[in-house]
Amino acid sequence: MKITIASGKGGTGKTTISTNLSSYLAIGADVVLADLDVEEPNSKLFIEGDLVFEKACDKRVPRWIKEECTLCGKCEEVCRFNAVIKVGDEILIFPELCHSCYACSELCPTGSLPMIPQKIGELKHFKTENLDFVEGRLDIGEEQAVPLISQVIEYVDEKFSQDTIKLFDAPPGTSCPVIEASRGSDFVILVTEPTPFGLNDLKLAVETMRVLCQKFGVVINRHGIGDNSIEEYCNAEGIPIIAKIPNDRRVAELYSKGELIYPKIQEFETALKQIAEFVGGIK
Amino acid sequence: MKIVFTAKGESWDSPMDPRFGRTDIFVVYNEENDSLSFISNADTETMEHGAGLQAAKKVLELSPDILITGNGPGNKALEILKRSKVTMYVGAGDMTVKEAYNAFLAGKLAKFESRV
DSSP states (O other), rough: OEEEEEEESSSSSHHHHHHHHHHHHTSSEEEEEEEOTTOOOOOOGGOEEEEEEEEEEEEEEOOOGGGGGGOOOHHHHHOSSSSSEETTTEEEEEEOOOOOHHHHHHHHHHHOEEEEEEEEEEEEEESSSSSEEEEEEEOOOOOOOOOHHHHHHHHHHHSSEEEEEEEEEOSSOOOOOOOOHHHHEEEEEEEOOOSSHHHHHHHHHHHHHHHHHOOOEEEEEEESSSSSSHHHHHEEETOOOOEEEEHHHHHHHHTTTTSSTTTHEEEEEHHHHHHHHHTTOOO | EEEEESSSSSSSSSOOSSOOOOOEEEEEEEETTEEEEHHHOGGGGSSSSSHHHHHHHHHHHHHEEEESSSSSSOHHHHHHHSOOEEEEEEEEEBBBBBHHHHHHHOOOOOOOOOOO
């Protein structure tokens, strides 16, 4: 079972739910949590474990071999990301912009643009008493999160059995990294907050999930602030509301100390139980 | 001397565009024959990435002596621009093209310094 915890809006509680839900489920099952918010991973702040494996991750980018190049300009013409630019008698490559699509390399008539691995980040695997935790961390200055996210998912898929519950803490938003973090999962939990901002971004996330033909449900965090518009929207659209987590200052206090919430706040544990029962009933 | 301005219009009275990569228009003034012309940079509007690179390429092809803009190009665009002989001046983002030209003549514009 693979579950992605996503949201449209940032700061709604993805990491809070991911870390607490994984710890809660790990009491009675094999669980791995992967932090796929590789541009700013923070789940590790709540998980103390031993490092058991780490590796550098790379993406492939073209390298220009000047000697064979006829400066025909085909590479620049086929790159839709402006990563390959012909300037005078030079081909300039901007690796940060490259999406590793191989078009320039494959279509170069003289084979002057071989694809070369370049490090973009790191993968780390930690173990706690009963939970596995995997983190992707993009190097500073790198612009492409997707190749790293896909390598972290690949690692989790290879390393853990079908029976392991796999939780993916996704980045915020609705762009390519979120799609990469969501598309292979059995279910997506969209975490939102009952405010106009929360609703606006939830709608965008819902549209994204519908395009992906992805099964999803909503968790309303900080329930009690703002208004009822999220519930009205979900009811009108037939979207399941899996749990409502009451707004509680103590949650923020525990979070700020890097502590898990559910061992100390009963209402939070009740919400996790509802989420666990809901996702346990899927398939 | 050939001077290029990043601008939102085609004439001396047009407001400058403070952006380099996504400027609407490059206004080109040729001091030798006192002629004002322009080229559009509108194609960068729909580019998600690399707008600055394409804009820099246009400037390279215009081969000016001076570029006058607002904020200055980013590091990737600079990678291309440093292949030209152009000298860049910034801080003219709130002026008209004419005002920017006069400010340049009066030595009131700062030379662009790379931040890397």
